[in-house]
Amino acid sequence: MIPPAVMSHFPSPSLRPLLTLLGAAALAVTLAAQQPVRDYSLTDATGEVLPKFKLAADAKNYDAALAILDAQIAKVPADSYDAATLEQIKVQTLFQKGDFARAIEPMEHALAVSDAHTPTYFEERITRDLQNYLTQLYVQEAVGSKNPAVASKLFEKADGSMQKWLKLAPNSTADAQLLYAQLLYSWAVQNPEKPDLKLIQRALDQAEIGLHLAIHPKDTFYLIKLAALQQLGRTAETAEMFELLIKQKPESSTYYQQLAATYLGTGQELRAALTIERAQAQGHMATPQYNFNLVGIYFNMGQFEKAADLLEAGLKAGTIDNEQKNWELYALCYQQLERPLKSIEVLKQAAKVFPKSGQIEFMIAQAYNGLEKSDEALPHLQAAIAKGNLTKPHQVYSYLAYVAYEMKKFDIALDAAEKAVADPEGAKDRQAQGLLKGIKDIIKEREAKKAKM
Structure with missing residues (x-):
């Protein structure tokens, strides 16, 4: 599953700079002046419509402005320079209105019409910027979609759009690589139960490129790389990534926790213990639960x-x-x-x-009996029964019966053995029943000998 930290860094399209770009390119109609080789120009009919559009747009009456554009788009050939430019202006207007999702279709059309001509209607710089924003819009809509099929199609379009951008860009940027890595990873884990490992590997590759394009890479690069390595089962590299993140941000408790869990998951218990101790030295993982976990790790080792x-x-x-x-x-x-x-x-x-715990008294008695100190074990067994709160009472009665039997305290042994088999669990215990029979036999034999004397 994609980590929340990765999702929280997902870029929202920063579209204001594009408004200036589109305004300069479309309203001022300066493309031909910037690129003499592109001798395209708007028809007089479209030129006459633009002032009416501008009047409505300046008044922030965007619906009216869009209606003017749509009316003129319907009148011009679909593959014309007018159509590409009007669609471009429509994109700008939808951005100003804040209706980003609706801007996708006219942007797609504008780019397709421009790219179908040689030279293209739009100069390369504008095409590149439009392609970049189109990619962001695809990703934004894909992430927000609740329909997996729709989201998958949008991610596929975003992938294709990003590849076009990379072909146009002289050099990629860290931000562009971050966007690409994010979209590939999000696409890969649409079904968290069955992630697409090929897409995850591609996301990792793009993140690696981005890491080398920035002097101080954004944390999100590392989070994507980390998530990808975990999904790919590359635990050794995952641990190395956590170690790197801890060096960069020793104040983060999360990295220590995940590193310790990674080491435990790979059977490296000593490293896990040392990681917890390192974290505690920094004031992290110092709760009673983590302290007990540390005990457990050392005990298991x-x-x-x-x-x-x-x-x-x-x-x-x-x-x-x-x-x-x-x-x-x-x-x-x-x-x-x-x-x-x-x-x-x-x-x-x-x-x-815990003065009311008979179980502790039972454990003391067992320890003494293990040292062959039955005389010291006996009072603790009797205390265990007196206090109660025993895990398995019939076992304590049986143990008392056995110890008393060994000490030839047959009356105590008999009483304990009878109580052991009287317990529902003891009634099923053959050893307890055998012990009771043995004690009874001894007592019977002793009484028979007395009778003969």
Whole structure:
């Protein structure tokens, strides 16, 4: 999809300079004087009509002025110099009226009639300027059209008009190349789900030409190039473009965000992390979400100590959301580093922050049991059940039953095992059912031995 930043820079036809051009060329009828080889002149009948037209136009009665022109156009041969000139004046009048869309047809006709003659009715400079404005009008109408078929036809006409202009222009300009690149890109992404990659490549080529024609290229050139590279899947070059834009505008947070996303999308996690850190040094991407994203990147890279340090600092400073899942990840970092006591320490801090969470108590108990410290695990398991708020209660009951069983605290084990299978989820758990049966068997065997004594 074409970026909003690109669309916002789309040129609106700056037509006032053309009014002067058309006025000088048409009303003063100086073409023949400027180009002696062009010995064309208006007929007397048309010459007599022009003062009436001028009177209405000067009074800003444009509808009356246009009616005078249309009446005279109907009387002259369609391929005559009079027709070309009158159509040219009509274009000027429509511009003055602000009716740009209606100016397209008479401009097309004026150019076609002029180009059909040798030498052309209009001198090359005027033809070139008219062609440039016609291209802009095509693009403006195409972008504003809600009918894809109509828009596509207008873009096609704009492309052809621009190619004619390039043949007439001794040297292209940066502004002309920007217009050409924009129209090609907009045409290419009419259907954002299926962009035309050939047109996108052409847009990229024209943008490249424009970049070399300006000492200080407009930002829109870079945006078009960037969008084109992304559409073409050239991610390495896309990243290079973002790096360039960041050097030019380090104050822009958007470029940092998109560069980090580009690196992540290509599996370059370290570069993504460093990009976020560079952005944060400039005061960007400093929200709790971005801070947590940075933690996640380091964690996924196996940089658990770095992730833990960021979490510790962020939770303490409030720059990472004080949520239970973030404390759990903090503890998990130390588990991955094989520092279980530090992990337990973090979980105990979390238990103070979230005193009603039985899940944290359960995690502490699991950590202690992993260290073969059942006597320390047991009270935390009992605290977990007392506090509640457990993700899967039947698992905690089963775990308590197992630990108590290992400690030969069979009464506690039996009670926990029965509650585990009484839970809807536990009723489906074969291990929980097997554990309950095993505990019952042990208790039964113990009681049988007592009875024999």
